[in-house]
Amino acid sequence: MREAAVVSQPNPLQRIPGVAIVLGALIVLFGAIAPGFLTPANLSNVLVQSTILTMLALPMTLIIMTEGLDLSMGAVLTLTSLCVAIVSLATKSMLLGLGAGVLVGAAFGTVNGWLVAILGIPPFVATLGTLGMAQGLSLIVSDGQSVVGIPHSVRDIYSATLLGIPVPIVIALVTYAAFHGLLYHTRFGSYVFALGGNREALRYAGLSPNKLLIAVYAIGGTMAGIAGLLMTARMNSGHPTAGLGLEFDAIAAVAVGGTSFERGNGWLLGTLLGVIAVGVLRNGLNLISLPSSVQVASVGVLVIVALFLDGLRSRT
Amino acid sequence: MTDITKETLSPPRSFLSQDAIQLFYRLLAVFLICAVLAVLNDSFLSLGNILNVLRQASLTFFIASGLTLVVLTAGLDLSVGANVALSACVAGTVIHTTGSPVLGILTGLACGGVVGLLNGIMVTALRIPSFIATYGMLWVLNGLTYWYMAGETLHGFPAGFRQIGSGYLFGLPIPVYLLLVFLGIGTVFAQRTIWGQEIYAIGANPVAARLSGIPVTRRLLLVYAVSGTMAGLASIIFLSRLNSAEADIGESLTLPAIAAVLIGGTSLFGGVGTVFGTFIGALILTLVLNGMNLLSVSANWQPLVTGIIVILAVWLDMKTRRRAQ
Numbered sequence: 001m002r003e004a005a006v007v008s009q010p011n012p013l014q015r016i017p018g019v020a021i022v023l024g025a026l027i028v029l030f031g032a033i034a035p036g037f038l039t040p041a042n043l044s045n046v047l048v049q050s051t052i053l054t055m056l057a058l059p060m061t062l063i064i065m066t067e068g069l070d071l072s073m074g075a076v077l078t079l080t081s082l083c084v085a086i087v088s089l090a091t092k093s094m095l096l097g098l099g100a101g102v103l104v105g106a107a108f109g110t111v112n113g114w115l116v117a118i119l120g121i122p123p124f125v126a127t128l129g130t131l132g133m134a135q136g137l138s139l140i141v142s143d144g145q146s147v148v149g150i151p152h153s154v155r156d157i158y159s160a161t162l163l164g165i166p167v168p169i170v171i172a173l174v175t176y177a178a179f180h181g182l183l184y185h186t187r188f189g190s191y192v193f194a195l196g197g198n199r200e201a202l203r204y205a206g207l208s209p210n211k212l213l214i215a216v217y218a219i220g221g222t223m224a225g226i227a228g229l230l231m232t233a234r235m236n237s238g239h240p241t242a243g244l245g246l247e248f249d250a251i252a253a254v255a256v257g258g259t260s261f262e263r264g265n266g267w268l269l270g271t272l273l274g275v276i277a278v279g280v281l282r283n284g285l286n287l288i289s290l291p292s293s294v295q296v297a298s299v300g301v302l303v304i305v306a307l308f309l310d311g312l313r314s315r316t
Numbered sequence: 317m318t319d320i321t322k323e324t325l326s327p328p329r330s331f332l333s334q335d336a337i338q339l340f341y342r343l344l345a346v347f348l349i350c351a352v353l354a355v356l357n358d359s360f361l362s363l364g365n366i367l368n369v370l371r372q373a374s375l376t377f378f379i380a381s382g383l384t385l386v387v388l389t390a391g392l393d394l395s396v397g398a399n400v401a402l403s404a405c406v407a408g409t410v411i412h413t414t415g416s417p418v419l420g421i422l423t424g425l426a427c428g429g430v431v432g433l434l435n436g437i438m439v440t441a442l443r444i445p446s447f448i449a450t451y452g453m454l455w456v457l458n459g460l461t462y463w464y465m466a467g468e469t470l471h472g473f474p475a476g477f478r479q480i481g482s483g484y485l486f487g488l489p490i491p492v493y494l495l496l497v498f499l500g501i502g503t504v505f506a507q508r509t510i511w512g513q514e515i516y517a518i519g520a521n522p523v524a525a526r527l528s529g530i531p532v533t534r535r536l537l538l539v540y541a542v543s544g545t546m547a548g549l550a551s552i553i554f555l556s557r558l559n560s561a562e563a564d565i566g567e568s569l570t571l572p573a574i575a576a577v578l579i580g581g582t583s584l585f586g587g588v589g590t591v592f593g594t595f596i597g598a599l600i601l602t603l604v605l606n607g608m609n610l611l612s613v614s615a616n617w618q619p620l621v622t623g624i625i626v627i628l629a630v631w632l633d634m635k636t637r638r639r640a641q
Contacts, residue, residue: 136620
């Protein structure tokens with residue numbers, strides 16, 4: 001198992017250029033053309049706004065490493081954000097809200113994993129189905145309306161600082177450290193590498209690939225639950241379309257970050273830089289007064305280009 | 317993946333007996349849903365409601381029929397809904413500025429077709445997996461459409477143009493005639509032409525198809541372009557029926573179209589399925605949604621039910637195929 005992990009670890013020298021060049025080019029570009037881009041306040045803003053995406057993109061990296069995909073993440077985040085809003089509104093307790101969000105998220109993640117691993121449904125269709133289900137449940141629990149009047153304890157999470165660092169950034173850093181430890185320093189991590197590259201080896205080692213796969217998707221759902229709390233805190237409300245399309249930004253970050261869609265190897269630091277690249281792209285386009293529609297379209301182009309390059313690399 | 321070889325050994329036509337059984341089950345489902353709805357609600361069997369169901373099903377069918385060809389090649393086109401929205405907005409603008417519905421219709425079809433062709437290029441030349449390439453395209457189109465419309469709504473189209481979506485001929489809505497025409501064309505194309513058979517062969521086993529001299533790239537380009545053009549056609553029907561176009565009209569169209577294809581028995585793994593099955597699939601889905609509507613279930617429940625239906629349809633398909641072997 002250890003060997004499998006070592007073999008499929010990407011060569012950093014080969015990887016760093018790709019995502020670093022994209023990120024560097026975007027920073028130089030917007031530094032030159034977008035007024036106010038390179039101010040400390042704006043850069044810190046980019047990082048704070050990237051936290052929710054980080055929470056989705058890190059587990060998405062693991063899922064894509066297993067040659068899977070989770071299209072339901074944005075919709076599940078919408079649902080968990082509504083759960084956080086509704087429960088914290090009813091109980092006045094941030095923790096109970098978070099608990100509800102995490103529970104619903106983990107349930108959806110487990111269902112995704114079950115559909116993919118046990119029923120063998122292709123991940124993109126299974127999670128497209130659960131996307132519809134989460135979207136539907138969001139409309140049903142909210143009746144299509146925003147949930148307002150969130151307690152202060154929830155709101156404060158997004159605006160508070162810890163030792164001068166905004167709390168969302170602290171949460172993102174802790175999450176990154178946890179994922180890094182999980183993927184590169186635990187046995188579970190090397191199993192995740194094996195899930196993408198060598199499932200047979202897991203079977204020969206007496207492990208159940210299905211259970212591991214369910215766990216990977218469940219982690220994704222759980223993270224969407226935690227991110228739901230941040231989303232509710234950020235918007236100061238629960239909104240039935242809050243997470244619309246966020247899974248796509250997450251896929252974009254993973255693709256730009258150099259995780260391969262075809263070879264089952266992943267690179268978490270690349271994903272983190274990819275998240276920042278997507279954040280910089282959106283922020284920069286916003287600063288030069290291009291509407292969010294153009295931002296959405298350019299993230300789409302970014303993904304297609306990244307995947308094309310990934311395909312080129314995997315063929316050489 | 318392992319069952320691919322088995323399918324290539326026998327051409328699609330020899331599946332006829334098994335296909336016939338599958339079709340029988342689906343027609344039975346249509347009948348049962350109708351019976352249940354007729355018992356539960358008096359207005360279900362009214363002429364107005366039946367025509368409404370057919371008209372609604374025709375819209376899903378137009379999108380889903382082109383998508384069927386894509387799925388037959390073991391691909392997927394997630395951009396169809398967004399393509400409908402962009403094509404409708406472009407066609408609507410052309411009709412408004414030139415005053416010519418014909419020019420508008422042609423532009424709408426061309427817009428859909430070009431988007432489809434771009435999908436095909438991404439899948440063939442750039443070798444990006446179809447579901448992720450068309451998913452990227454979805455967001456590109458979404459962004460373009462919102463940017464192009466800038467929050468505006470186009471409405472008020474010439475009366476002649478509006479006949480396409482809302483007019484009647486001998487008591488039947490015009491979209492129903494179009495449905496029959498495209499059902500016929502689609503079935504003949506897939507079942508009775510060499511190109512159609514080649515599409516089945518590509519879906520069953522792309523490598524064998526290439527080795528036996530089928531121009532795989534060109535056929536795939538064709539399939540994606542057809543899927544896009546059918547989305548363009550759907551956009552015209554949509555435009556003329558609603559008499560308006562907005563950037564967000566496509567958001568609720570993709571999942572039902574995929575559901576119709578999968579309920580209709582077309583396999584996600586390629587090589588198995590028919591356009592007629594997709595028509596039945598569109599009918600079943602529309603009946604379910606129409607029934608919920610008649611029983612005054614809130615429209616908020618529709619995505620949830622459609623999502624469950626998609627998963628159930630894939631699961632049943634995989635189960636029956638496994639048993640058939």
